[in-house]
Amino acid sequence: MKILIVDDERDVEMLFRQKFRKEIKTGGLELVFAFSGQQALDILSETDPPQVVYVFSDINMPGMTGLELLEKVKTKFPNINVSMISAYGDTENYNKAIKSGAKEFFTKPIDFDSLRKEITALLN
Amino acid sequence: MALENLIAFFLLNYLRKNFDKPEPFPNTNRLLIIGMAVAAFLGLLGASDVGPRFLTSLLSLLLMGALIYGILTLPSFSKGRPIVAAILPYVSITFLAEFGQILFPSTYSGVEALFETAEFFAFIWAVAQWWISRRQRKALEVQRLIAEQKERELVLTEKIKAQLEIEVAERTADLTKQKEELEKALTDLKATQEQLILAEKMASLGELTAGIAHEIQNPLNFVNNFSELNHELLDELEQAAEKGDTDEIKEIIQDLKNNEEKIVSHGKRAEGIVKSMLQHSRKESGKKEPTDINKLADEYLRLSYHGLRAKDKSFNATYKTDFDPNLPQLEVVSQDIGRVLLNLINNAFYAVGGKEAKEAAQSRGGEYVPTVTVTTKKLPKKVEIRVIDNGPGIPDEIKDKIFQPFFTTKPTGQGTGLGLSLSYDIVKGHGGELRLQSDLGKGTEFVISLPSI
Numbered sequence: 001m002k003i004l005i006v007d008d009e010r011d012v013e014m015l016f017r018q019k020f021r022k023e024i025k026t027g028g029l030e031l032v033f034a035f036s037g038q039q040a041l042d043i044l045s046e047t048d049p050p051q052v053v054y055v056f057s058d059i060n061m062p063g064m065t066g067l068e069l070l071e072k073v074k075t076k077f078p079n080i081n082v083s084m085i086s087a088y089g090d091t092e093n094y095n096k097a098i099k100s101g102a103k104e105f106f107t108k109p110i111d112f113d114s115l116r117k118e119i120t121a122l123l124n
Numbered sequence: 125m126a127l128e129n130l131i132a133f134f135l136l137n138y139l140r141k142n143f144d145k146p147e148p149f150p151n152t153n154r155l156l157i158i159g160m161a162v163a164a165f166l167g168l169l170g171a172s173d174v175g176p177r178f179l180t181s182l183l184s185l186l187l188m189g190a191l192i193y194g195i196l197t198l199p200s201f202s203k204g205r206p207i208v209a210a211i212l213p214y215v216s217i218t219f220l221a222e223f224g225q226i227l228f229p230s231t232y233s234g235v236e237a238l239f240e241t242a243e244f245f246a247f248i249w250a251v252a253q254w255w256i257s258r259r260q261r262k263a264l265e266v267q268r269l270i271a272e273q274k275e276r277e278l279v280l281t282e283k284i285k286a287q288l289e290i291e292v293a294e295r296t297a298d299l300t301k302q303k304e305e306l307e308k309a310l311t312d313l314k315a316t317q318e319q320l321i322l323a324e325k326m327a328s329l330g331e332l333t334a335g336i337a338h339e340i341q342n343p344l345n346f347v348n349n350f351s352e353l354n355h356e357l358l359d360e361l362e363q364a365a366e367k368g369d370t371d372e373i374k375e376i377i378q379d380l381k382n383n384e385e386k387i388v389s390h391g392k393r394a395e396g397i398v399k400s401m402l403q404h405s406r407k408e409s410g411k412k413e414p415t416d417i418n419k420l421a422d423e424y425l426r427l428s429y430h431g432l433r434a435k436d437k438s439f440n441a442t443y444k445t446d447f448d449p450n451l452p453q454l455e456v457v458s459q460d461i462g463r464v465l466l467n468l469i470n471n472a473f474y475a476v477g478g479k480e481a482k483e484a485a486q487s488r489g490g491e492y493v494p495t496v497t498v499t500t501k502k503l504p505k506k507v508e509i510r511v512i513d514n515g516p517g518i519p520d521e522i523k524d525k526i527f528q529p530f531f532t533t534k535p536t537g538q539g540t541g542l543g544l545s546l547s548y549d550i551v552k553g554h555g556g557e558l559r560l561q562s563d564l565g566k567g568t569e570f571v572i573s574l575p576s577i
Contacts, residue, residue: 009342009346011386014382015349018357018379019353060338062429062441062442062443087342087345088434109344109345110349
């Protein structure tokens, strides 16, 4: 099962890959990474239907923001789950995200336990 | 003998009113009144022919003689002298005639006509003298009036002069006071200017704060995350060691190493941000040191971007960079050039964030992507840094003023109007140049060119 992580910080990839190494090794989890909103859309459009089932996106990114990406993904691929991960956990961002169809809203620094729960629930 | 005594009477009266100080006698006035009484008595005697004519005439002569003598010898009676000059011939002739008539009647009758003629001429003399003296007196009076007038004018002039001197002194004091006030105002202004420059520094730092917080939070998260990861990996390493799984052990150790590197690099990243923030807020200007302009530009671009993002949730813009990898290091005061970059980049984001640019693009029928681009380029003997925005552009009438201190287009309280002015000074101070190109409706490009050795 493919999950897409979107963040302009490239080290996120290394972090996630190690955090979920067990799930990747044994649980059938596959992680793909995009470093901008546009790149994320490109990855989603590679196959039809897209292989990715869940997108975790940062909100603050140069160019297309996570919220804009959320709207676009929800319009084009309504079946894909999208959750936000942001350093700015204010109500404005939260309400916007939930209104636009975000499944969950995680704040940075990331609580990997709750993230793992979310992903494990998906895997099972 | 009535007329002579009448003359004596009036002469005495004249003296009484006109003698000068000091008084020639202890009771001059009384003495003269007595003289007048005597003259009047003798005059009456002479006119009425009562009493011996000779005695009356003799007494009259003595009175007149004493009077004339007094006038001629006493300085206090000097005002009577012109009158004496006038009447003396007449009086002399009449007395001579009188005594001639009394003492030698036969001889006198022979020369009476001669005396009468002489009396007549003496009378004319007296009148002429009186007339001349009157004219002289009038002329003197006029002169006296003129002198008095002059005196008054002099007094007045002195008064005015004194008044003027007071006014000049007052004015001088005023001017001195004004000069002192102006000097103080100038000192205050200079102090205020310094404070403003510092305030501008702090304001731009304030704008940075949110960006800095975000920029520090990110590496800090990584430090925490990778530390936690390593903790987990160490547990796994223990398990692998118990199992004796060498491959697993090697793999875990490699991960640990990689993570450790990440911890160090993100720690350094946070440290660098704190350092540059401290440098930015430092009061004294720093030293010139070899600086990687690409790194500096990238750092401030990110700080500016995240600062604005944190401040205004609705803000969004794209930023692009096009850095020349062959850029030489430049000898610059990095926090000063950093301030210039921050100013220009903040302005650029401000320009693309406004409604105007969006409306302009939409009126042309295009989708507006607010974009700020920072480029660097190595040129012969210099380096050019460009901060480009696709905002509304700067009208020509503002272009000239844009580098002037306190000029701002931002609403009151939002801009000090010192950013570009200070930036200009900083670039000049580095021997460089700061210029702009702008097309209305298309965007603005600020070009910093700095000399490279």
